[in-house]
Amino acid sequence: MNSFPWLTIFVVLPIASGLLIFFFPHRGNKVIRWYTLYICIVELLLITYAFSYYFQFEDPLIQLAEDYKWIPCFDLYWRLGIDGFSLGPILLTGFITTLATLAAWPITRDSRLFNFLMLAMYSAQIGLFSSQDLLLFFIMWELELLPVYLLLSMWGGKKRLYSSTKFILYTAGGSVFLLMGTLGIALYGSNEPTFNFETSANQSYPVGLEIFFYIGFLIAFAVKSPIIPLHTWLPDTHGEAHYSTCMLLAGILLKMGAYGLIRINMELLPHAHSIFSPWLIIIGVMQIIYAASTSPGQRNLKKRIAYSSVSHMGFIIIGICSISDMGLNGAILQILSHGFIGAALFFLAGTGYDRIRRLYLDEMGGMAPLMPKLFTTFNILSLASLALPGMSGFFAELIVFFGLISGQKYLLMTKILITIVMAVGMILTPIYLLSMLRQMFYGYKLFNAPNSYFFDSGPRELFVSISILLPVISIGIYPDFVFSLSIDRVEAILSNYFYR
Numbered sequence: 001m002n003s004f005p006w007l008t009i010f011v012v013l014p015i016a017s018g019l020l021i022f023f024f025p026h027r028g029n030k031v032i033r034w035y036t037l038y039i040c041i042v043e044l045l046l047i048t049y050a051f052s053y054y055f056q057f058e059d060p061l062i063q064l065a066e067d068y069k070w071i072p073c074f075d076l077y078w079r080l081g082i083d084g085f086s087l088g089p090i091l092l093t094g095f096i097t098t099l100a101t102l103a104a105w106p107i108t109r110d111s112r113l114f115n116f117l118m119l120a121m122y123s124a125q126i127g128l129f130s131s132q133d134l135l136l137f138f139i140m141w142e143l144e145l146l147p148v149y150l151l152l153s154m155w156g157g158k159k160r161l162y163s164s165t166k167f168i169l170y171t172a173g174g175s176v177f178l179l180m181g182t183l184g185i186a187l188y189g190s191n192e193p194t195f196n197f198e199t200s201a202n203q204s205y206p207v208g209l210e211i212f213f214y215i216g217f218l219i220a221f222a223v224k225s226p227i228i229p230l231h232t233w234l235p236d237t238h239g240e241a242h243y244s245t246c247m248l249l250a251g252i253l254l255k256m257g258a259y260g261l262i263r264i265n266m267e268l269l270p271h272a273h274s275i276f277s278p279w280l281i282i283i284g285v286m287q288i289i290y291a292a293s294t295s296p297g298q299r300n301l302k303k304r305i306a307y308s309s310v311s312h313m314g315f316i317i318i319g320i321c322s323i324s325d326m327g328l329n330g331a332i333l334q335i336l337s338h339g340f341i342g343a344a345l346f347f348l349a350g351t352g353y354d355r356i357r358r359l360y361l362d363e364m365g366g367m368a369p370l371m372p373k374l375f376t377t378f379n380i381l382s383l384a385s386l387a388l389p390g391m392s393g394f395f396a397e398l399i400v401f402f403g404l405i406s407g408q409k410y411l412l413m414t415k416i417l418i419t420i421v422m423a424v425g426m427i428l429t430p431i432y433l434l435s436m437l438r439q440m441f442y443g444y445k446l447f448n449a450p451n452s453y454f455f456d457s458g459p460r461e462l463f464v465s466i467s468i469l470l471p472v473i474s475i476g477i478y479p480d481f482v483f484s485l486s487i488d489r490v491e492a493i494l495s496n497y498f499y500r
Contacts, residue, residue: 097118
């Protein structure tokens with residue numbers, strides 16, 4: 001039993017170190033950038049070390065648990081702990097945030113505040129994925145909103161104020177439902193409110209009340225995931241945000257909603273989850289088709305990639321609602337796979353914009369001879385996004401398919417029908433991604449930019465691209481590494497709550 005407070009250190013270190021940035025000199029951009037990068041690397045190395053030496057991979061129970069009285073007069077606790085399911089998202093957070101910090105080097109305006117906000121997001125995300133307390137989960141969920149709002153409204157594009165306002169209205173509106181569900185579960189059936197996940201998981205509720213709680217949590221997580229029709233903030237936010245912010249949004253922020261669906265809706269409210277699953281699968285299938293067919297109509301490159309994200313999140317919803325070991329493992333693999341691929345595509349779109357100062361596809365063209373390195377990496381990662389065999393996306397979507405077909409919950413004809421519609425969505429994916437590559441890189445050069453803009457991906461950008469590409473290929477070749485993290489926990493969730 002390890003009594004060292006590893007998880008508290010992981011949550012507190014980034015934001016506490018970030019506060020020191022405000023004592024740096026105003027014009028020390030280079031110092032600030034290196035300092036932030038060092039903090040991210042140290043945090044990632046500490047996480048990797050602690051998980052390698054102190055985490056028992058074959059144990060499905062909560063590990064590295066911490067339980068302190070936080071605010072004694074209100075009986076509030078600081079409860080942290082991880083299992084095989086939260087391990088992947090925490091490592092993904094450390095990896096993507098470190099690379100996003102490196103991607104943000106061109107930003108020089110108000111760099112002290114910018115880098116502090118990146119580190120504050122880091123703390124909130126690690127805190128959310130390691131929370132074992134509903135109130136702490138809500139606090140970390142809220143702590144995420146302000147940094148994203150400021151990053152978008154201060155360093156975004158021309159419509160940044162519209163996009164940031166839309167983002168905060170949607171996500172803060174969703175948070176109200178999350179708070180209502182949290183308080184409802186805490187206050188039900190006991191004289192003293194308890195926010196402990198473990199206590200709530202063992203509590204039984206009347207079916208009507210469980211459905212009421214489920215709907216509240218579902219709305220909050222549907223906004224963040226995003227699930228249609230609550231997705232409209234996402235294309236606007238991605239279209240205007242700086243690409244380093246887009247990396248955090250696509251790589252980690254969307255995964256918080258999917259994580260919440262499994263951690264709270266599925267684990268704490270299993271009866272309601274069984275009732276809602278068929279309807280959510282229909283929404284997931286609609287989402288795949290709708291977003292994949294809407295994407296080709298987007299002129300803005302980043303909005304097109306954003307709609308592809310919405311489409312891929314549909315597979316996660318289907319995996320979660322298949323109520324089968326294989327389906328849920330596929331959803332967890334898709335959470336990680338899309339985290340890498342989504343972050344990489346937004347990074348490459350941003351580096352292209354840095355050179356030609358254009359985001360509209362009908363103004364691009366002929367970029368391949370001018371930027372062969374960018375062309376190569378963009379092509380490979382686009383193929384990864386359309387689930388090319390040998391890439392992580394292929395196995396994730398394949399396992400979700402198998403999970404749905406092999407699950408015991410649905411009738412055979414229903415499963416066949418859903419699978420056919422999902423397959424149509426997978427056919428639409430290459431259409432919008434390959435047409436995007438054609439418009440960007442092939443044909444004639446449609447723009448006149450000063451030649452000084454034209455230098456291909458530099459060492460820093462190549463490093464970021466290859467760093468993301470390596471896990472995408474590694475997981476595609478050997479997905480069992482990810483499954484070995486989550487398989488015992490998935491089995492425990494399903495056997496405890498669904499196979500009784």
